[in-house]
Amino acid sequence: MADTISIASPDVPGPIGRIRRWWGAHPYGQLLLIAALALFLGLICHNILASMHRLGMAPGLDYLWQPANFDITESLLVYQAGDSYGRAIAVGLLNTLKLAVLGCLFATVLGTTLGIARLSGNLLLSRLVQAYVELIRNTPLPLQLFFWIALTQALPPTRQALQPFGSTFLSVRGIFLPWVEIGNGQSLWLLAAVLVLLAIAVRAFIRRLQHPLSAFGLLGVLALFPAIAFAWIWLAGITFTPDLPVLQGFNIRGGITLTPEFAAMLVGLTIYYSASISESVRSGIESVNIGQWEAGRAIGLPRGRIMRLIVMPQAMRVITPLMTSSYLDLTKDTTLGILIGFTEVTAIIKTSANNTGNAVETIIVLVAVFLAVSMPTSYLINLYNRSLAKRGIIAK
Numbered sequence: 001m002a003d004t005i006s007i008a009s010p011d012v013p014g015p016i017g018r019i020r021r022w023w024g025a026h027p028y029g030q031l032l033l034i035a036a037l038a039l040f041l042g043l044i045c046h047n048i049l050a051s052m053h054r055l056g057m058a059p060g061l062d063y064l065w066q067p068a069n070f071d072i073t074e075s076l077l078v079y080q081a082g083d084s085y086g087r088a089i090a091v092g093l094l095n096t097l098k099l100a101v102l103g104c105l106f107a108t109v110l111g112t113t114l115g116i117a118r119l120s121g122n123l124l125l126s127r128l129v130q131a132y133v134e135l136i137r138n139t140p141l142p143l144q145l146f147f148w149i150a151l152t153q154a155l156p157p158t159r160q161a162l163q164p165f166g167s168t169f170l171s172v173r174g175i176f177l178p179w180v181e182i183g184n185g186q187s188l189w190l191l192a193a194v195l196v197l198l199a200i201a202v203r204a205f206i207r208r209l210q211h212p213l214s215a216f217g218l219l220g221v222l223a224l225f226p227a228i229a230f231a232w233i234w235l236a237g238i239t240f241t242p243d244l245p246v247l248q249g250f251n252i253r254g255g256i257t258l259t260p261e262f263a264a265m266l267v268g269l270t271i272y273y274s275a276s277i278s279e280s281v282r283s284g285i286e287s288v289n290i291g292q293w294e295a296g297r298a299i300g301l302p303r304g305r306i307m308r309l310i311v312m313p314q315a316m317r318v319i320t321p322l323m324t325s326s327y328l329d330l331t332k333d334t335t336l337g338i339l340i341g342f343t344e345v346t347a348i349i350k351t352s353a354n355n356t357g358n359a360v361e362t363i364i365v366l367v368a369v370f371l372a373v374s375m376p377t378s379y380l381i382n383l384y385n386r387s388l389a390k391r392g393i394i395a396k
Helices: 014-025 027-054 085-118 123-137 141-153 185-208 215-236 260-286 290-298 303-339 345-356 359-390
Strands: 169-171 174-177 179-183 239-243 246-248 251-253 256-258
Touching (some): 085 123, 085 303, 123 260, 141 260, 174 260, 179 185, 256 260, 303 345, 303 359, 345 359
Antiparallel strands (some): 174 256, 179 239
16 A cells, blocks of 8 residues: 555646636736735725724724623633623633534544444444434524524423433533532643643654564553552642532532533534534545455454554545534534524624624624634644644645
């Protein structure tokens, strides 16, 4: 099997091909086009500023330090009405990031499972997954979000809350889940950072070895991480205390609470994008030549190891770009939370624009926020893509 897969870029015929050839052959034309675009954007900015001055509006970001006289129902930061608009926007950004990270994680796990199940030899399972994908992908996401928020509103009141898994409560006020309280949590975060740096160093050390580690050597290296973790926890005095939700009167106390709006958004985004990710995984696996499966079976590998060691590494050349698009789309679609009352960054910026009248500045802040979220995500996945190229899995 060849180490890399090279894809030639043929000369595109027609008008598009002529434009591309002209663009590559005339650098001064490129500079002229860029200058014209900069002039056009400058004229737009000048007209916007002139219109704002005529209306008596002073452009600037001073409103970020003004008090925001509205409440936010869900917050990872300490926030109360009267705090600054900047703090309110930070609260909304954290809500967006929490939803985007969890949504990408759950959608990836569910979508990968469904994509592999779609290609299973079980005809019933394959058809069920196909029906799921077709149903979800051909239904608008806002409609699905309305369905999930309506489902949460149909849950019983707190005193009659459902308990499907013992200490888990489902009620109209939200979903209450067991949690763990961590004592001396700062030391735990420091331990996590140390273990990550140690893993990077060990990986670099193993890759520089002239000969691969023996089985006992590899087990010894892997045993190093839990040994350091247990020693650190014991010496730093880190404690773990179960925090179980308990019904007390007309309320449920303890554990961790997912508001109905957040739960509906998380479930809706996970299910919607798991269908797209499953198709990405399926197309990536099907792009691998059938001869790779036959070669794996010829040397006696079971189906699971063929998938994990041979097929999936090659399928990632197709899956990775598609997954990048799905992650970015999921992150941007968190803005639909405004439809069902979830207080993410778009809802807070919209309220800020209505209260302060700084519509242009708030839109600029919103654009900057999403660029700050999307660009690092795309950069990290491109780094992973380049690491695959260095290992000879895809073309550089």
